[in-house]
Amino acid sequence: MKCSVCEENEVIRIYRPDKVKFECENGHRWFEKYKDNGGTHRRPYSYEVQLEDILFPREKEIYKRLLEDIEKNNIFYNSADPIKKAESFMKNCSITKEEMLRLFRKINDFQKQSLIY
Numbered sequence: 001m002k003c004s005v006c007e008e009n010e011v012i013r014i015y016r017p018d019k020v021k022f023e024c025e026n027g028h029r030w031f032e033k034y035k036d037n038g039g040t041h042r043r044p045y046s047y048e049v050q051l052e053d054i055l056f057p058r059e060k061e062i063y064k065r066l067l068e069d070i071e072k073n074n075i076f077y078n079s080a081d082p083i084k085k086a087e088s089f090m091k092n093c094s095i096t097k098e099e100m101l102r103l104f105r106k107i108n109d110f111q112k113q114s115l116i117y
Contacts, residue, residue: 001013001022003022003024003026003028004028004030005024005026005028006024006026006028008024008025008026008028009057010024010025010056010057010058011023011024011025011056012053012054012055012056013053014049014053014054015041015043015044015047016047017047019031019032019033019034019037019039020032020033020034020039020041025056025058051063051107051110054106054110055103055106059099059102059103059106062093062095062099062100062103063103065092065093065094065095066089066093066103069088069089069092069093073088073092076088086100
């Protein structure tokens with residue numbers, strides 16, 4: 001799927017009870033209707049949002065690499081200080097500081113939202 005405004009390919013889709021929300025990585029948002037409301041999208045079985053649902057495709061790949069790296073180096077990540085952990089993430093997962101911080105910010109925001117409910 002592409003953003004109709006900027007042609008960005010990195011787009012997330014979130015199923016809400018009233019409509020489907022789309023957002024591109026550049027921040028453009030739009031909504032589309034479900035089939036029963038004249039749209040083209042089928043309703044999901046559940047509207048529960050998982051962390052992976054709010055990650056752009058590139059972020060999902062980074063998240064997957066981070067989890068794999070943590071699994072491989074579990075002892076290091078359990079004992080290292082935060083700076084060493086961050087440096088290791090960036091090196092082992094071939095990501096920039098900005099990509100790592102953006103992903104961690106999204107994870108943190110998602111966690112906060114989960115605690116509200």
